[in-house]
Amino acid sequence: MGTQAKRQQKADSRQQRERLAQNIAGRITTTQGRLANRLNRVAAKTTRRQQILFFTVLILLLGGCFGYLILSNIR
Numbered sequence: 001m002g003t004q005a006k007r008q009q010k011a012d013s014r015q016q017r018e019r020l021a022q023n024i025a026g027r028i029t030t031t032q033g034r035l036a037n038r039l040n041r042v043a044a045k046t047t048r049r050q051q052i053l054f055f056t057v058l059i060l061l062l063g064g065c066f067g068y069l070i071l072s073n074i075r
Helices: 003-045 048-074
Strands: none
Touching: none
């Protein structure tokens, strides 16, 4: 196999990886957009008080979980 063939093979391989990366990035962008649209629809149906309550409970719950993990690893 000559150097020209090796260069062509590397270029083809690079193009395949680039196409794969673009495909994956496109799927991520599409999924992210769908999720954002869905969350916007849900948020539009809730009141500000409900949103604050939800995030407060979520923060307290996650804080408790992280605190437990940290303390369990210290002991």
